Amino acid sequence: MAYENLNFKKAHMTFDEGYFYMFDDGWDTLLQRLADGGTAFSYPLSDTIDSAVTSLEYDGINFWTLQDPGAGTITIRRWQVENSICWLKNTLNFSTFDSDTFTVEHYHTSLAATASGGTTDIQSASYGTVITSGTVLTLGPNSSSQYEDVTVSSISGTNMVLVSGTQNAYDSGDEINFYNNLWIFNNDGSGSLHKINARTGANITTYSDSEYDNITACTFARVSNVTSSTVDALIYSKATNLKYLNVNTMSLYDTMTMDNLKVNNTTIIVIYDIAIAGNTIYRLQKEAKYYGGDYSWTYYNYVLSTVRRFIDTVSISAYPTILPNNAVNVSEITTIVNDQYGDGVVNKPVSFTDTDSVGFITINPAYTDLFFGTGEAISYYKAGIVVATVTITATATQYD
Incomplete structure (x- = not known):
């Protein structure tokens, strides 16, 4: 096996200050592990849990667990660590639910x-x-x-x-922490997202949309580098996208492309849970793609993504595509460089190589658009003197 780290036996996790957490229903413990999978501590639970935890969240004070034993019911419990024991503080039961994931809307400020x-x-x-x-x-x-x-x-x-x-x-x-609502994805056949009072369990609003069906992983986090300002968002995975939802307007801040496709570029790798710390996204998976190869694991491990914008795709085109071999005519070479949010990157160098021993690229490197966010870098290829097919390759560099 390669690229393993946590080796969690259960398909859920959360993260806080360098530690990963998992509820073990077999041993009735809250397991705390380091990033390399080493066990830091194991907290006994005050109460036994009768079915596996499906999803886990942490709000800075409380751990929240989702259990879906079937028969159209789910249970959400709030726990708190005190004196090295994880104490059950509250239990909420919901009927007519089939859910794989939920999150807690929580906020952190100070006096x-x-x-x-x-x-x-x-x-x-x-x-x-x-x-x-x-x-x-x-x-x-x-x-x-x-x-x-x-x-x-x-x-x-x-x-x-x-x-x-x-x-x-x-x-x-000194810190102020608080939570307001639960957000539960319901796989009811049509898809729905429920906003629920986290203290009383009362349903506030139900948003029905196929967009919310079959969601397996989500979290709530304050993130930067998604939009022009720092945002608090409900973040969920949908196929190969990570979506940032504004819970006040129910509109998307942005959508990010992830690399959870197998080498065949068709099979989607399931993400079971998500945690975010700063700019780092931890995706809990049982499979992953690394350096052009597919890997499967016995247990669950995290795979990294980043909130921070970085170069994701580079496309290149030429016009015209046919030139006389006169060492005079030129073709405009346009490169589009986008980040993982599908936006053009700004002021990044694009270097070119060509297979013509006489013809050449006139501007090398060219830089992506500085002012309008198009991601375009434009250069020119000047024709050689031999009749041949010329291949031009563009390479964009992140640097920062």
Whole structure:
């Protein structure tokens, strides 16, 4: 076997601060592993789990598991690690569901000002439009490693009034974490995506569309380098695409092409779960394609992608395609260089080679369009003096 890393026995994972996690229903433990597959720790569960976990999410405080035992029902549980034990905090059951994946809409910010013990007034550094009356915030840790949950009574801008005073004191910059909704993909034959209150389990909105059918992996993350600004997105895999969904408008920020095709360029490799940290995307798979070869594994391992834009495709064309062999006429050589989002890359060098010993490329390297994002790099081939078929090759270089 080659290119193995995690060797997870179950088809789910999540990631946090250098560690990968998996719920083992056979041993009733939360397994923590390093990137090379070495076990860092194993947390016993407070309660047994009676069926395999299908999907796993982490919101910065809580682990969330999805179980789909069949018969049209699913169970979502919230867990929290305390004193080296993973404690069950809440269980939500849903009927008429057939789901492989879900995610938790969660946000992370910090206190913008010091909060003394007992205060009912706090200020967040961001997310004033996401936090509403009734939102439960987890404050901390503070300098004494203390946490607590507080409930927002009202908010104006980023200034919040709490239902009751804080138990502990906090400094400016201490963390604020909170979650709002669950997003569950339902394979109901037509496809639907359910927005559900993560605390009560009440259905808020159902979005019905074949786009949401047979989704096997998703997550929620704050990412940069997708659009011109940093975004919070529901991110899900669909065939060979990774899609970034704005949950406020239900429109796509962007769509990214992945390399989850076998060498035959037809067979799609299944992605079982996704985790994102910074610009790195971890895709849990049982197969992968590396350097022109297909690989299959006994267990599940991560395959890397990146959110950051990079050169993905290079296409080349010539006009005209036939020239007299007079050492005078030229053909315009146009190269289109796109990134994994299908957008033209900016100001990247494209180098050319040709098989004509006399004819030559006049501009080498040429650079992709700097101003309009077309990804075009234009050069010219000047004809040689021998009647022959000339092959011109273009190579684009990332550098950064």
